[in-house]
Amino acid sequence: MRLVLAVDVGGTKLAAAVVDSELRIRGRSRVPTPDTSDAEELFETLVACVAAALRGADTLPGDIDGIGCGCGGPIRWPAGKVSPVNIPAWRDFPLRDRLTEEFEQPTVRVHNDAVALAAGEHWQGAGRGARNLLAVTVSTGVGGGLVLGGRLHHGTSGNAGHVGHVVIDPAGPGCACGGRGCLEAVSSGPNTVRRALAGGWRPPAGGEADGRTLAAAAAAGDQTAAASLARAGSGVGTALASSAHLLDLEVAVVAGGLSRSGRTFWEPLRAAFDAHARMPFAAAMRITPSRIPAEAGLLGAAAFVLRPDRYGWDEPD
Amino acid sequence: MRLVLAVDVGGTKLAAAVVDSELRIRGRSRVPTPDTSDAEELFETLVACVAAALRGADTLPGDIDGIGCGCGGPIRWPAGKVSPVNIPAWRDFPLRDRLTEEFEQPTVRVHNDAVALAAGEHWQGAGRGARNLLAVTVSTGVGGGLVLGGRLHHGTSGNAGHVGHVVIDPAGPGCACGGRGCLEAVSSGPNTVRRALAGGWRPPAGGEADGRTLAAAAAAGDQTAAASLARAGSGVGTALASSAHLLDLEVAVVAGGLSRSGRTFWEPLRAAFDAHARMPFAAAMRITPSRIPAEAGLLGAAAFVLRPDRYGWDEPD
Numbered sequence: 001m002r003l004v005l006a007v008d009v010g011g012t013k014l015a016a017a018v019v020d021s022e023l024r025i026r027g028r029s030r031v032p033t034p035d036t037s038d039a040e041e042l043f044e045t046l047v048a049c050v051a052a053a054l055r056g057a058d059t060l061p062g063d064i065d066g067i068g069c070g071c072g073g074p075i076r077w078p079a080g081k082v083s084p085v086n087i088p089a090w091r092d093f094p095l096r097d098r099l100t101e102e103f104e105q106p107t108v109r110v111h112n113d114a115v116a117l118a119a120g121e122h123w124q125g126a127g128r129g130a131r132n133l134l135a136v137t138v139s140t141g142v143g144g145g146l147v148l149g150g151r152l153h154h155g156t157s158g159n160a161g162h163v164g165h166v167v168i169d170p171a172g173p174g175c176a177c178g179g180r181g182c183l184e185a186v187s188s189g190p191n192t193v194r195r196a197l198a199g200g201w202r203p204p205a206g207g208e209a210d211g212r213t214l215a216a217a218a219a220a221g222d223q224t225a226a227a228s229l230a231r232a233g234s235g236v237g238t239a240l241a242s243s244a245h246l247l248d249l250e251v252a253v254v255a256g257g258l259s260r261s262g263r264t265f266w267e268p269l270r271a272a273f274d275a276h277a278r279m280p281f282a283a284a285m286r287i288t289p290s291r292i293p294a295e296a297g298l299l300g301a302a303a304f305v306l307r308p309d310r311y312g313w314d315e316p317d
Numbered sequence: 318m319r320l321v322l323a324v325d326v327g328g329t330k331l332a333a334a335v336v337d338s339e340l341r342i343r344g345r346s347r348v349p350t351p352d353t354s355d356a357e358e359l360f361e362t363l364v365a366c367v368a369a370a371l372r373g374a375d376t377l378p379g380d381i382d383g384i385g386c387g388c389g390g391p392i393r394w395p396a397g398k399v400s401p402v403n404i405p406a407w408r409d410f411p412l413r414d415r416l417t418e419e420f421e422q423p424t425v426r427v428h429n430d431a432v433a434l435a436a437g438e439h440w441q442g443a444g445r446g447a448r449n450l451l452a453v454t455v456s457t458g459v460g461g462g463l464v465l466g467g468r469l470h471h472g473t474s475g476n477a478g479h480v481g482h483v484v485i486d487p488a489g490p491g492c493a494c495g496g497r498g499c500l501e502a503v504s505s506g507p508n509t510v511r512r513a514l515a516g517g518w519r520p521p522a523g524g525e526a527d528g529r530t531l532a533a534a535a536a537a538g539d540q541t542a543a544a545s546l547a548r549a550g551s552g553v554g555t556a557l558a559s560s561a562h563l564l565d566l567e568v569a570v571v572a573g574g575l576s577r578s579g580r581t582f583w584e585p586l587r588a589a590f591d592a593h594a595r596m597p598f599a600a601a602m603r604i605t606p607s608r609i610p611a612e613a614g615l616l617g618a619a620a621f622v623l624r625p626d627r628y629g630w631d632e633p634d
């Protein structure tokens with residue numbers, strides 16, 4: 001029985017799990033991402049999170065056959081130097097080297113967290129058995145990953161899957177990337193909330209202006225909240241239609257906080273997809289929410305090591 | 318020395334060539350596509366074209382090791398039943414079976430002509446050596462093909478590469494596919510000419526209202542002609558930016574009639590790409606015209622058979 005350590009580094013939380021080759025999650029741990037500008041403090045928190053997962057699985061680091069890690073981008077791949085947009089403490093932080101050193105593991109694979117999500121959804125989630133899959137996460141940013149021809153598609157520099165920067169409206173809002181009308185500029189959680197606030201929506205007293213509150217307001221009948229979520233959904237639908245035409249996909253899995261907003265998000269998504277994906281092969285693409293939202297990222301990270309033929313890559317020297 | 322027959326079936330011309338395993342074109346032939354509604358008459362013309370190529374190469378059908386064919390879409394792949402939009406005589410025409418029978422060849426591979434173009438550009442053209450390439454042809458329609466991870470990407474049903482139906486402007490013109498704002502609706506040759514005509518442009522007396530005349534008018538200073546070509550170019554640039562983000566490509570090869578329109582087309586293409594492809598990995602994608610516009614389709618068709626590891630696929634039973 002092989003055991004690998006799966007690690008997920010995000011702007012909100014750090015998570016770790018021990019996963020065995022029969023796909024069981026044996027031990028897992030999760031902590032909020034510390035609000036620090038100290039790179040070492042953050043790494044120590046991650047090490048403690050990993051240690052807790054190992055304890056939970058009753059496993060010693062020496063029993064582990066490798067580490068797979070998904071981390072917020074951008075990342076230098078396959079070197080595993082990370083500069084997560086939402087984690088300012090790490091800029092070109094050598095996460096792969098540090099994990100190798102800390103846990104004395106020869107095999108450590110670090111990739112974008114949205115790529116880990118795609119691997120997890122393909123391996124064990126809503127995309128099981130598909131030859132061609134796009135996973136999209138609609139959250140603080142909009143990210144994605146691709147499985148093409150049954151294997152993870154990395155692209156030239158490991159950056160394939162940036163569906164958040166597919167242009168859905170060239171006259172649309174400016175994007176953090178410097179472009180205009182990118183999917184992320186229209187449909188990310190913060191941009192969806194911002195649009196609702198600009199339209200006059202306000203969270204209830206004491207509530208935070210976030211995607212969850214916005215979805216609750218929309219469900220309760222707030223038209224401005226609903227309109228902003230609809231715009232987010234239709235943006236995703238348009239980008240999915242473009243992706244379906246370009247790649248001839250079997251399935252798109254939509255995950256992330258905003259994907260849990262219910263009909264206000266999903267119906268406009270479907271409508272925009274149907275309006276733009278008219279060629280039969282594109283229209284046939286299945287669109288589904290994640291069925292394993294809490295596990296996909298960790299399972300995908302584990303798959304980097306446990307199933308290298310499909311989800312792995314040659315490590316740097 | 319292996320010899321294969323390469324065939325290219327388009328709305329304007331039929332072409333055939335004998336290609337050897339050292340990539341030499343030994344004999345070739347080309348005839349206008351007959352204006353007929355008779356499926357058999359068209360097939361006979363194609364057979365005569367192939368026979369002429371064989372004679373030119375001093376080759377008998379029995380010396381041939383297989384046939385590769387690019388044909389205007391849509392196609393049922395890998396069955397090779399073709400219904401080219403611009404060739405009404407063929408609807409679900411069993412081109413692969415007929416070529417197999419006519420030339421007694423066990424190996425016959427038929428794919429979309431834009432996919433053949435992508436294979437040819439990757440094998441011998443402007444994309445040589447690239448791991449990840451998109452070829453786009455801007456012509457009567459806008460088609461494309463993809464090489465990903467060093468191999469042709471077919472997609473789930475052989476329809477990958479339909480970059481002409483990437484949405485570049487959701488408020489844009491209706492598209493023949495039934496959608497709206499597709500690249501093809503904005504940037505195909507006929508749609509570019511139509512936009513110029515709607516703006517008041519007219520071809521010179523006795524001239525045809527086609528892409529070539531339009532490009533000549535733009536080069537001579539006609540503002541309406543130039544504006545329409547610029548819109549076509551910027552549409553292509555926007556779609557290339559989306560494709561670069563989604564796929565992390567090394568190179569995009571732009572071919573087809575409109576790509577020979579000069580600066581009026583290329584400068585707006587580049588400007589739109591630069592405006593939208595802001596992430597360094599996407600901005601780094603090379604964009605180039607075809608260097609072998611007259612050969613890429615035939616060489617790619619030959620590659621389906623001569624280099625099956627990269628450009629081939631399992632044939633149907």
